Amino acid sequence: MKIFQFKKKSFKKKFKCNCCGKIYDEIPLTFGNEFPASYYSIPNNEIRTRVNYEKSLCVIDEKYFFHRVRLSIPIVDYPENLNFDIWTTISEDNFIKRNMDWNNPERIHNEPYFGWLENEIPMYSDTFHLETISNESEVGEIPNMQIIDENHTLFTDQRNGITFEKAQKIAQHILQKQHN
């Protein structure tokens, strides 16, 4: 008797980096920045006294507040998104709220948080300080961020999605920088 195996056909294909030939099980589509841009302007010997950094939260000089959020760009002809885990500013009030609700499952009902984008997104020009809003996610996940500046390509790409070809170009561009 033949036993049927309902094996899900994988859409994933191995990916070979153009610059060095490194083989990935699948194309890397999640990238990010470890720190908000403002962090890098602080001299090394002042970081300990001026920066408070924990998990996905960062405070500089006790008055500039940042949180890490996820920017997802849908890929129209691929089952996964292109993701950037990056930083935006956040108001002090919302920062406190986020801390208080850190483990509260009800936090997904919170109003979105306004913020200015605090990183450059590779292959998109002038993304620094674009206007954004971020919506709380489930506990354990960073908020989902939306660009609200309608005149920027990042806004239209996030709304309409991009082709796999474009996603691949962006991924390759980032990997090349990392590998050199």
Ligand SMILES: [Zn+2]
């Ligand atoms: Zn490479």
